[in-house]
Ligand code: NIG
């Protein structure tokens with residue numbers, strides 16, 4: 008990957024720009040998710056890493072030759088870079104043996120009960136140095152940049168003891184310092200109960216509350232607190248307790264809920280003013296009611312439902328009920344070993360019956376909201392950070408999720424810098 012020096016840019020002759028906003032909103036909900044702000048035959052001006060103007064070619068202001076690097080899009084499509092508001096991409100090794108076990112009939116829960124799954128990754132992470140973990144994670148970071156991601160949230164949760172959780176969060180901090188991406192960090196000590204606490208769950212919850220959260224807050228290592236509130240993991244009551252303790256330390260909740268069962272996590276998340284509740288494979292009318300008007304972003308992770316063969320989250324029903332929906336990848340070694348947001352968008356269209364416009368809004372603006380970034384990221388609006396994708400030549404926006412196996416991301420621009428894919 009090669010980063011060009013920061014230079015002001017004019018992208019001209021854009022076949023269509025997706026994701027434009029004249030009056031930026033924090034997120035799009037219900038029927039408004041169908042509006043992708045498409046502008047045909049357009050231009051975008053980038054100054055000092057920010058979008059300083061956009062419009063139709065005939066309105067393009069004349070500028071002094073030489074002040075800008077001119078990029079001729081020759082009819083290609085430009086869209087906002089993806090915002091991936093839910094990943095676990097800092098991990099050690101991989102778990103393809105469990106992939107094979109699943110093919111042969113074991114479920115995610117059965118693998119977890121045998122000490123596999125998250126605990127398997129925790130063992131691997133424990134044996135891996137901070138430096139090695141950073142190196143392995145940067146390979147994934149460079150991969151997702153090439154796939155068009157411009158902002159990413161990354162969770163801890165494969166440490167499951169204070170020292171290893173802090174190790175993960177320090178790796179996330181180093182990624183933030185060394186990659187061009189906008190990075191948000193989430194503390195997920197309550198990802199799984201470590202083996203040694205099996206008969207005394209309360210002691211682990213006390214450890215999270217009394218030791219881990221204060222340590223994470225003291226080093227300012229996280230923006231968010233997450234809990235895996237689900238069958239076989241943490242209960243709604245435990246989640247409530249952990250969220251309340253973390254909020255006192257300045258962490259905002261974002262939780263995993265209803266992946267494996269009706270966990271009650273949606274209500275607990277909303278009651279604790281969570282920024283997002285994520286997964287939602289099992290979501291009924293009651294949860295939809297709770298989410299209405301809450302400010303909590305329902306976030307679906309189409310890649311993990313697909314990979315694990317879970318019921319599909321009712322995204323269509325949520326949008327038809329007037330809710331917003333965000334899409335994230337869930338990039339992790341157990342339930343979605345891919346951070347490809349374009350693929351997540353395709354799965355959302357193919358399986359969840361979201362339209363291409365809805366799915367792209369969900370993976371850009373709404374996912375930016377779910378990581379506290381929608382004022383600066385997630386759309387093509389004057390003043391926002393210039394995080395953009397220029398696609399290969401495509402005939403329409405719908406073609407992007409339709410060609411689900413094609414890499415259509417030709418050029419990625421992050422903070423106004425063109426990133427050359429090697
Ligand atoms: O979001 N659900 C919990 N956490 C991840 C899976 C983590 C793993 O299996 O390593 C998820 O699916």
Ligand code: FE
Pocket residue numbers: 093094095263337339
């Ligand atoms: Fe997850």
